Amino acid sequence: MRVVVVGATGNLGTAVLRALHDTAEVTSIVGIARRRPDTGSAPYRDAEWLSIDIAAASTASAAHRDLVEAFAGADAVIHLAWLIQPNRDRELLRRVNVAGTERVARAAAAATVPRLVVASSVGAYSADSGDAFRDETWPTKGIPSAHYSVDKAAQERVLDAVEAEFPEMSITRLRPALVFQSDAASEVQRLFLGAWAGVLRLATPPALPIPRDLRQIQAVHADDVGRAFAAAVTRDVSGAFNIAADDVLGHHELARILDHGRVLPLPTAAVRATMVAAHRLRILAADAGWLDMGLGAPLMDTGRARTELDWTPRITAVDALTELVNALRAGAGGDSAPLRPRTTHDRTRHASLYGVDGRSGRARLEASTIDADLLGIYLSDHLTGATAGAARAERMSADTIDTPLYGRLSETAQEIRLERALLKRVIADLGLRRRRHRQAAAWLGERLGRLKTNGAIVRRSPLTLVLEAELMRSAVLAKLGMWRVLEELAPELGWEPEVFTSLVSRAEAQAEAYSATHEYARRRAFLTDRDVFPG
Numbered sequence: 001m002r003v004v005v006v007g008a009t010g011n012l013g014t015a016v017l018r019a020l021h022d023t024a025e026v027t028s029i030v031g032i033a034r035r036r037p038d039t040g041s042a043p044y045r046d047a048e049w050l051s052i053d054i055a056a057a058s059t060a061s062a063a064h065r066d067l068v069e070a071f072a073g074a075d076a077v078i079h080l081a082w083l084i085q086p087n088r089d090r091e092l093l094r095r096v097n098v099a100g101t102e103r104v105a106r107a108a109a110a111a112t113v114p115r116l117v118v119a120s121s122v123g124a125y126s127a128d129s130g131d132a133f134r135d136e137t138w139p140t141k142g143i144p145s146a147h148y149s150v151d152k153a154a155q156e157r158v159l160d161a162v163e164a165e166f167p168e169m170s171i172t173r174l175r176p177a178l179v180f181q182s183d184a185a186s187e188v189q190r191l192f193l194g195a196w197a198g199v200l201r202l203a204t205p206p207a208l209p210i211p212r213d214l215r216q217i218q219a220v221h222a223d224d225v226g227r228a229f230a231a232a233v234t235r236d237v238s239g240a241f242n243i244a245a246d247d248v249l250g251h252h253e254l255a256r257i258l259d260h261g262r263v264l265p266l267p268t269a270a271v272r273a274t275m276v277a278a279h280r281l282r283i284l285a286a287d288a289g290w291l292d293m294g295l296g297a298p299l300m301d302t303g304r305a306r307t308e309l310d311w312t313p314r315i316t317a318v319d320a321l322t323e324l325v326n327a328l329r330a331g332a333g334g335d336s337a338p339l340r341p342r343t344t345h346d347r348t349r350h351a352s353l354y355g356v357d358g359r360s361g362r363a364r365l366e367a368s369t370i371d372a373d374l375l376g377i378y379l380s381d382h383l384t385g386a387t388a389g390a391a392r393a394e395r396m397s398a399d400t401i402d403t404p405l406y407g408r409l410s411e412t413a414q415e416i417r418l419e420r421a422l423l424k425r426v427i428a429d430l431g432l433r434r435r436r437h438r439q440a441a442a443w444l445g446e447r448l449g450r451l452k453t454n455g456a457i458v459r460r461s462p463l464t465l466v467l468e469a470e471l472m473r474s475a476v477l478a479k480l481g482m483w484r485v486l487e488e489l490a491p492e493l494g495w496e497p498e499v500f501t502s503l504v505s506r507a508e509a510q511a512e513a514y515s516a517t518h519e520y521a522r523r524r525a526f527l528t529d530r531d532v533f534p535g
Helices: 011-021 060-071 090-110 147-165 182-202 222-234 251-258 268-280 289-296 303-308 317-330 347-354 361-367 372-399 406-429 436-449 462-493 497-525
Strands: 002-006 028-032 048-050 076-079 115-119 170-176 178-180 208-211 219-221 239-243 263-266
Touching: 002 011, 002 060, 011 028, 011 178, 011 182, 011 222, 060 090, 076 090, 076 222, 090 115, 090 147, 115 222, 147 170, 147 289, 170 222, 178 222, 178 317, 182 317, 208 251, 208 268, 219 222, 219 317, 222 239, 239 303, 251 263, 251 317, 263 268, 268 289, 361 372, 372 406, 372 462, 406 462, 406 497, 462 497
Parallel strands: 002 028, 002 076, 028 048, 076 115, 115 170, 170 239, 178 219, 208 263
Antiparallel strands: none
16 A cells, blocks of 8 residues: 655654554555655654645645645545644634645545545544543534634534545544654643743642643543554545543543642633733743633543454553653654754763763863863854854744745754754863853843834734844854864864764755745845735
């Protein structure tokens, strides 16, 4: 079988790839994503990869053309692509999630793909106030206050219409509960917790604050969901299937995983009001709709999946959540752009980059003819610039999510963030001063700079992208000079010069990316008949 997976790099996509690799009937896998993963690592290495934007910044005709071509000759298409952030841009979320699903489904029909398997969710279901387990006939009208739920319900209506129009194509919908795995830790932090993930690393709370009205929630390990998708593409089935672990998570199960096992029940209205305020202040990434969905989602009966897919969960909900929490505390993640950790705390990973063998870097520096004081000032100044640059690169990536620039800029932002972490490691291993106050000032200055309107207050200014592309290109070229300095000094420090040679090449590619961004922006920013942000 040849299987195409749309949205193959996220939490679900990574698990689905693992399951497909273990499925004897599947002999060819095509992964589709806006941002390509590291194809040198599992499970991405054994798939063909295409970069296709299904709806964020593409026209319907362009997306249809590219998808039909990608689906040609496929025995099945699995559609997983879904956008959760930015919450503030509901039009973008609807376009990617609902219109994107329709584009994928219609392209699959046009390519005469016999089977389409789509990731729906427990979030598609209407609210339920009871404790009974509901099968797949429970209404899928969603929970109105949760945008994720509203879009999942709308996705179901899209599939209903396509199913009626193209009865020759079998459509299967899997509705998993909350999906957890260690690889998803960084993504969960970014999409839902934000800075609050740091609480899990700093301390274990004495008791778990929890909304009094929260009853029980279902969860499932990503690998179990992956196996359900693999079963759906290899069996002659259609319709909806609930996917969840056997056990459910109540107050005490959650407390045992997250703290010392003690629960602090709080008025639900107070918890919701706190979430609303924290989200508006951008302290919490998730909005209160996620709480409403947790309170209202029904418990799902998984009998149909067991019978018709021959599927049973292998990992408990308790173990799945425990794995995720431990990964959050460790700052872990995966190897694709959506899953990659924001920063890395792995010393050995950095050491392998520039050949440090565990000996004292300071001792090597002192034994050399290099002026340590001058080198310290030089590298600290570059770290100050890297602090502001990493924040600016991240913001540029987020601001261009609905443009063709997003894939390349998001990958570049990730590279810049990891290179900053590497530079910190170099400074630390040489025993040089970091001058942390300068980095803090750079971080603050970058954020204060965001207050500049560039002629637009309530919308993104097209001029901002022009200016920021110029700033970032200049910053990258300056960084390139630093890598060349370290490349020349490396032999005297006992390092491998080739590592810095590769960083020089990467910086050149980053400068090219910002040049291309500048070209895109400048050709649109000053004209009244063209738009930098066409979404």
